[in-house]
Amino acid sequence: MDWLQTKAGRYTLGVASHLALLLAWYLFVRLGDVPKFVMPSPGDTLASLFVSDYGWWDNTLVTATEIFGGYALALVVGVLLALLFTWSKSLEAFTLPLLVTLNMIPKVALGPLFIVWFKYGVFPNAMMAFSIAVFPILLTTARGLRETEPDLLDLVKSLRGSRWQLFTKVQLPGALPYVFSGMKVAAILAVAGAIVGEFLGSDSGLGYLMLQVQVTLDTPAMFMAVILITLLGMLLYGLVLLLEHLLVVKDARVS
Amino acid sequence: MTAAATTAATITTNPDRPPLGARGTESFIHLDGVTKVYRSRGAEHLAISDASFDVMPGELVSLVGPSGCGKSTLLKILAGLHPHDKGTVRIGSASHAFDPARDIGMVFQAPLLLKWRRVLENVLLPAELLGLPMAAARERARGLLELVGLQGCEAKYPYELSGGMQQRAAIARALVHDPKLVLMDEPFGALDALTREKMNLELLRIWKQSGKTILFVTHGISEAVFLGSRVIVLTAGPARIADNFEIDLPHPRTLDIKTHEQFGVYTRRIYKLLGME
Numbered sequence: 099m100d101w102l103q104t105k106a107g108r109y110t111l112g113v114a115s116h117l118a119l120l121l122a123w124y125l126f127v128r129l130g131d132v133p134k135f136v137m138p139s140p141g142d143t144l145a146s147l148f149v150s151d152y153g154w155w156d157n158t159l160v161t162a163t164e165i166f167g168g169y170a171l172a173l174v175v176g177v178l179l180a181l182l183f184t185w186s187k188s189l190e191a192f193t194l195p196l197l198v199t200l201n202m203i204p205k206v207a208l209g210p211l212f213i214v215w216f217k218y219g220v221f222p223n224a225m226m227a228f229s230i231a232v233f234p235i236l237l238t239t240a241r242g243l244r245e246t247e248p249d250l251l252d253l254v255k256s257l258r259g260s261r262w263q264l265f266t267k268v269q270l271p272g273a274l275p276y277v278f279s280g281m282k283v284a285a286i287l288a289v290a291g292a293i294v295g296e297f298l299g300s301d302s303g304l305g306y307l308m309l310q311v312q313v314t315l316d317t318p319a320m321f322m323a324v325i326l327i328t329l330l331g332m333l334l335y336g337l338v339l340l341l342e343h344l345l346v347v348k349d350a351r352v353s
Numbered sequence: 354m355t356a357a358a359t360t361a362a363t364i365t366t367n368p369d370r371p372p373l374g375a376r377g378t379e380s381f382i383h384l385d386g387v388t389k390v391y392r393s394r395g396a397e398h399l400a401i402s403d404a405s406f407d408v409m410p411g412e413l414v415s416l417v418g419p420s421g422c423g424k425s426t427l428l429k430i431l432a433g434l435h436p437h438d439k440g441t442v443r444i445g446s447a448s449h450a451f452d453p454a455r456d457i458g459m460v461f462q463a464p465l466l467l468k469w470r471r472v473l474e475n476v477l478l479p480a481e482l483l484g485l486p487m488a489a490a491r492e493r494a495r496g497l498l499e500l501v502g503l504q505g506c507e508a509k510y511p512y513e514l515s516g517g518m519q520q521r522a523a524i525a526r527a528l529v530h531d532p533k534l535v536l537m538d539e540p541f542g543a544l545d546a547l548t549r550e551k552m553n554l555e556l557l558r559i560w561k562q563s564g565k566t567i568l569f570v571t572h573g574i575s576e577a578v579f580l581g582s583r584v585i586v587l588t589a590g591p592a593r594i595a596d597n598f599e600i601d602l603p604h605p606r607t608l609d610i611k612t613h614e615q616f617g618v619y620t621r622r623i624y625k626l627l628g629m630e
Binding site: 247249250252253254255256257258259263267268271272274346347348 | 453
């Protein structure tokens, strides 16, 4: 079975495992005679998309805005703060322990506060995604910026290279693989943050829709909402992987 | 500082050391009584005491000694990376001007190539840092890659090269800004024995063709003798120069010179100094 070890073979196996899960789901519901309100079949789940007054498209757009908006802000703020904080050794010693402490705050617990500060809606939910995604990006970027080989610093210093040259030519490109490893963790967290935000207080979005259909016990629609949220997460994660593929040399990637 | 001064003063002058100025004012590097003390948690550690030697322009000088003998520290002082506490360091002479900002090339034990740059761009790093005209530097970098035997590898990434090839690229990088002095800190220490012998031959060829002054730090005794036109032996605890002598073996040197009787005389002399005989 050498073919399975090739790139195409591994790709096929990945698709096959997804199809196998769908099939197992279908057979379980069908053969086990499971009631629809406990677990709908894949067909029932798909059919719920056609209940037009659920506003699938609009709600998906709202959740996507929260996830991508919060994530983009976390990326910009996280990387910029890491650059700022690691610029000097003392600034780094001053700020990094504080960041570790702040990272310990369960960001979900800030939800009620965000509602007090920003009211309901897309903005506080995006802030929730932001607050949970910003720390892994900040901390891994800061770590990457600190990981420069001492001999490499000597090489730059022996040529009287400036702090700015060291930063742009050595430190920043060297930190890029670390930035991406933080971005991958943050992508998963940002989705969770946005949905929790919607659970806590909102008037639109897939999380909001889930709470609405829960009341009427429309389980197929709840399944559909979870699938759409997962797809949004996969889209974000896929974009990060694509960007990493374009920007980071194979050997330098951190898994 | 007082402790260091006392220790330095108690060390007797090496009788083999040529009298000051004997090698003339034409020497390219002149060290006289250089002392370096490291201080950590109140304790003072003498990294180098009373180091004095001269290096002539175009010489390849081996600095050999055990770990902790201060040979890497000496290189860092010469590179202007560490200040020294006592003594005189002069690089350059009337006939061989030296600009500390751009006349030093460095090679370390690890190749330290930037993973995200192709080989040619890696070689160009010093030229970028110094703001040299890039078109000319690019031309020169290509020539140097050919000199170190890496023609055809310009567009490869470091991970596509073997350890020996990466170190060749690092040597090309150390030469790209045409420095007068190349400092090498155990550059072949991480390579396997066969690759190392091959790189030794290559280095001699590169040295001859480029005409650079090279200081080569190693803990390999046979490597030190094989490469050096002169060998400086350092001993540890406290770090001091134990011997400094010329290697009178013909050039171009090939590996069979290692079976030469005189080669054995030189290596035994070093083993004895390092207390291994």
